[in-house]
Amino acid sequence: MLFQSFVFVRFFLLFYVIYLLLARNLKAQNLLLLIASYIFYGFWDWRFLSLLWLSTIIDFFVGKFLAQTEDIKRRKLLLAISVVSNLSILGFFKYFNFFAASLINLFNLVGLQADTITLNILLPVGISFYTFQTLSYTIDIYRRKLEPAKNLLDFGVYIAFFPQLVAGPIERASNLIPQVTAPRKIKAGQVNAGLFLILWGYFKKIVVADNAALIANQVFNNYRDYQGLDLIIGTLAFTLQIYGDFSGYSDIARGLAKLMGFELMVNFNLPYFAINPSDFWSRWHISLSSWLRDYLYLPLGGNRHGKFNTYRNLTLTMLLGGLWHGAAWNFVLWGGFHSLLLVVYRFFELQFNKISLWPKKLSSLYVLVQMLLMLIFTNIGWIIFRSSSLEQISYFLTNLGFTPSDKSFYFWKDLFLIAFPLLVMQICQYFSGDLLIVTKFQFWLRVPIYSFLVIWLIVFGVRESVEFIYFQF
Amino acid sequence: MTKSPQHQLSQEIIKPVKIREIVVSLLSTFAIVSLVNWATIWYLENYPRHVSYSRIKDKWELLLDLEEPVDWLILGDSSCHQGVNPKIIESQLKESVLNLCTFADSLALNNVWMLDYYIKKHGVPKNVILVHVYDVWHRELNANVIAPIPFRSKFWQEMEPKIELTEEEELQIFLSRYFPLYAKDYSIKNLLKNPTSFLQNPKGEPVEFATASEADVQRVEENSADHIRFVQENEPELSRENRLALEHLIKLTKSHKFNLYLVNSPIYEQLYKQKDLLEYYQQVQGTLSNFASQSERIHYLREPMLFPQEQLENSDHLIESGAQIYTQELIRKISDYQNHN
Numbered sequence: 001m002l003f004q005s006f007v008f009v010r011f012f013l014l015f016y017v018i019y020l021l022l023a024r025n026l027k028a029q030n031l032l033l034l035i036a037s038y039i040f041y042g043f044w045d046w047r048f049l050s051l052l053w054l055s056t057i058i059d060f061f062v063g064k065f066l067a068q069t070e071d072i073k074r075r076k077l078l079l080a081i082s083v084v085s086n087l088s089i090l091g092f093f094k095y096f097n098f099f100a101a102s103l104i105n106l107f108n109l110v111g112l113q114a115d116t117i118t119l120n121i122l123l124p125v126g127i128s129f130y131t132f133q134t135l136s137y138t139i140d141i142y143r144r145k146l147e148p149a150k151n152l153l154d155f156g157v158y159i160a161f162f163p164q165l166v167a168g169p170i171e172r173a174s175n176l177i178p179q180v181t182a183p184r185k186i187k188a189g190q191v192n193a194g195l196f197l198i199l200w201g202y203f204k205k206i207v208v209a210d211n212a213a214l215i216a217n218q219v220f221n222n223y224r225d226y227q228g229l230d231l232i233i234g235t236l237a238f239t240l241q242i243y244g245d246f247s248g249y250s251d252i253a254r255g256l257a258k259l260m261g262f263e264l265m266v267n268f269n270l271p272y273f274a275i276n277p278s279d280f281w282s283r284w285h286i287s288l289s290s291w292l293r294d295y296l297y298l299p300l301g302g303n304r305h306g307k308f309n310t311y312r313n314l315t316l317t318m319l320l321g322g323l324w325h326g327a328a329w330n331f332v333l334w335g336g337f338h339s340l341l342l343v344v345y346r347f348f349e350l351q352f353n354k355i356s357l358w359p360k361k362l363s364s365l366y367v368l369v370q371m372l373l374m375l376i377f378t379n380i381g382w383i384i385f386r387s388s389s390l391e392q393i394s395y396f397l398t399n400l401g402f403t404p405s406d407k408s409f410y411f412w413k414d415l416f417l418i419a420f421p422l423l424v425m426q427i428c429q430y431f432s433g434d435l436l437i438v439t440k441f442q443f444w445l446r447v448p449i450y451s452f453l454v455i456w457l458i459v460f461g462v463r464e465s466v467e468f469i470y471f472q473f
Numbered sequence: 474m475t476k477s478p479q480h481q482l483s484q485e486i487i488k489p490v491k492i493r494e495i496v497v498s499l500l501s502t503f504a505i506v507s508l509v510n511w512a513t514i515w516y517l518e519n520y521p522r523h524v525s526y527s528r529i530k531d532k533w534e535l536l537l538d539l540e541e542p543v544d545w546l547i548l549g550d551s552s553c554h555q556g557v558n559p560k561i562i563e564s565q566l567k568e569s570v571l572n573l574c575t576f577a578d579s580l581a582l583n584n585v586w587m588l589d590y591y592i593k594k595h596g597v598p599k600n601v602i603l604v605h606v607y608d609v610w611h612r613e614l615n616a617n618v619i620a621p622i623p624f625r626s627k628f629w630q631e632m633e634p635k636i637e638l639t640e641e642e643e644l645q646i647f648l649s650r651y652f653p654l655y656a657k658d659y660s661i662k663n664l665l666k667n668p669t670s671f672l673q674n675p676k677g678e679p680v681e682f683a684t685a686s687e688a689d690v691q692r693v694e695e696n697s698a699d700h701i702r703f704v705q706e707n708e709p710e711l712s713r714e715n716r717l718a719l720e721h722l723i724k725l726t727k728s729h730k731f732n733l734y735l736v737n738s739p740i741y742e743q744l745y746k747q748k749d750l751l752e753y754y755q756q757v758q759g760t761l762s763n764f765a766s767q768s769e770r771i772h773y774l775r776e777p778m779l780f781p782q783e784q785l786e787n788s789d790h791l792i793e794s795g796a797q798i799y800t801q802e803l804i805r806k807i808s809d810y811q812n813h814n
Binding site: 191192195270273282413434447451454 | 481482484485488489491492494497498499509655665666
């Protein structure tokens with residue numbers, strides 16, 4: 001059930017009316033939320049509900065037993081059960097074919113003959129998201145940072161909460177479970193912000209991402225037909241596509257949650273305004289990067305054991321972060337590229353800091369230069385991410401240029417019409433320091449902006465339902 | 474690193490509001506979008522972006538405004554709109570003519586509705602000519618061509634022949650008429666991409682006949698190649714709506730006893746020589762002959778008139794000089810036919 005489908009709109013309206021009617025009965029509201037979440041998820045493939053239930057049951061009881069025992073060995077065993085079972089499901093469904101094929105390629109490379117083993121495995125939608133979410137629950141209880149959920153209903157809602165189930169944000173139990181268990185009060189301000197986020201999210205997905213995808217797909221799928229400026233435009237189109245697609249989904253999810261009285265974490269915070277790699281990862285897919293930081297980078301030692309270990313930890317974290325995105329080497333390479341950026345940035349950090357002590361005017365210029373530079377690196381990263389072979393990456397990087405073709409002008413025009421409103425909005429958000437700045441504009445400015453977004457959605461919205469890119473992760 | 478004062482992570486600050494404020498914002502947004510939508514309806518009425526659809530409305534307006542009956546009623550698709558010059562018929566035969574040809578997607582169905590309406594308002598016409606391109610007959614109804622017909626909703630259930638539309642098709646017609654922001658998004662997108670064309674091509678008075686003045690050799694060849702691909706990939710069939718239209722024509726000619734000349738559109742001579750096309754064409758001719766044979770008042774002029782590319786805009790649309798030849802030849806053929814029968 002895609003957010004932009006009429007089925008979902010009908011589903012949500014029906015759900016929401018009943019949800020509001022049950023406002024005085026928290027348990028009934030949570031039960032409704034759980035059933036609705038399973039219906040929502042089952043719409044893709046009801047068979048995969050069993051995996052969701054399996055993860056829910058295992059981690060609920062692991063959490064419960066962890067809280068009941070002080071025995072270290074037993075606690076470790078319980079945690080291992082949770083980690084191994086969750087990662088095994090994820091590994092089998094997402095990575096089996098990838099590792100099997102990679103292993104066979106490796107055998108062939110060293111001259112050993114090996115038969116191909118591939119299974120016809122369907123990837124359960126959103127499995128990477130809810131696996132990470134449920135893992136954070138048991139790990140936090142193991143670390144004694146969290147009390148376990150009191151009952152299976154509350155925990156089930158935490159795992160399956162439908163707005164964010166299939167593409168995040170990856171919520172922490174410490175944020176979401178208290179909201180599931182506490183009586184809910186939906187405030188008007190929250191509804192106001194929620195409605196804006198939904199509108200803005202749909203705009204980013206249907207207008208920006210789906211239109212940019214038309215250009216990006218054309219260029220990336222037939223890259224040998226393009227040269228120079230067209231390759232730059234194709235890359236920028238993908239840059240817009242992936243941002244609009246993913247952050248659009250997050251905004252809709254967060255907006256829907258607000259309408260229900262929930263607050264989900266900000267998942268994207270103007271990432272293309274980042275001034276360095278570290279800043280980028282504090283703005284892009286924040287729920288994943290903070291998860292990787294808390295459950296991988298810091299346990300590996302973080303930056304506590306010297307430069308070499310810090311770089312190693314960064315590299316390992318980013319490589320695994322890349323692999324989280326998909327079972328293919330280009331994602332690993334993308335993770336590797338970002339780890340390189342982070343390592344190089346860390347290495348020269350002191351020098352960068354000296355420059356930022358320049359006079360204010362020059363400092364602003366320096367920020368702008370940094371932004372542009374980081375945007376270029378981000379784009380190079382997206383080339384790696386979107387390409388299907390090393391040859392394609394190499395073609396892009398060696399043929400990028402500023403020589404236009406007959407199509408360049410039309411590409412620009414199409415891209416401009418969809419990207420310009422996004423840029424203007426984000427400049428306002430950036431300089432005001434407020435992601436909800438539009439909701440605070442005066443009536444005479446706010447309402448025309450809402451109207452403009454609605455009209456653009458109607459006119460420029462791509463009608464065929466295009467799946468969100470991150471569903472495959 | 475130290476960030477400059479303005480380069481910080483933005484926050485999400487929720488402003489306390491009252492429900493009334495949200496409702497007013499929603500209603501005002503709805504009002505502005507509605508206003509823009511109505512402005513778009515007005516604009517597209519006065520600056521039509523899709524000539525073919527606006528032609529359907531124009532031709533219906535000509536028919537609705539017709540005060541006196543005419544001697545010759547010309548019906549058909551755009552090959553006829555560009556091919557049959559009513560002025561030539563009027564000057565040669567000294568008889569009144571009305572060219573109501575629209576475009577291919579409106580099918581024979583729209584023509585039969587027009588004929589039926591004409592008969593109810595003005596009585597039996599003296600002569601009717603129906604001109605269609607060979608590839609009209611397989612086409613199915615496109616609900617968008619119903620939308621410009623200037624009658625109230627559900628009129629298709631009161632016309633003869635009646636048709637049933639699905640809920641989806643009815644919705645499509647509704648959106649096309651009243652919600653152009655959604656239904657005519659292509660036109661609006663093109664307009665926004667080319668804002669200099671905003672005030673170009675204002676709607677003029679409805680015209681009966683219009684054609685290009687210069688041939689387009691390249692387009693003729695490209696269009697011919699498309700036709701060859703089409704006949705290679707498709708079997709000749711008669712769509713449900715066209716069948717209904719032909720059956721109603723048989724009924725009308727029998728009950729009202731008037732002559733109807735069923736005519737093939739002009740066609741590019743080299744295209745007509747292609748084996749694949751000829752095979753397809755002959756099967757269409759066979760189907761139309763069968764229908765014509767069911768009423769002695771329907772006269773099917775089986776052989777198409779062929780034209781060189783210098784007289785064509787595409788493979789079946791004539792330029793002015795070609796239209797002159799086609800119209801004169803049509804008069805001659807019908808006269809011959811009348812003289813021999």
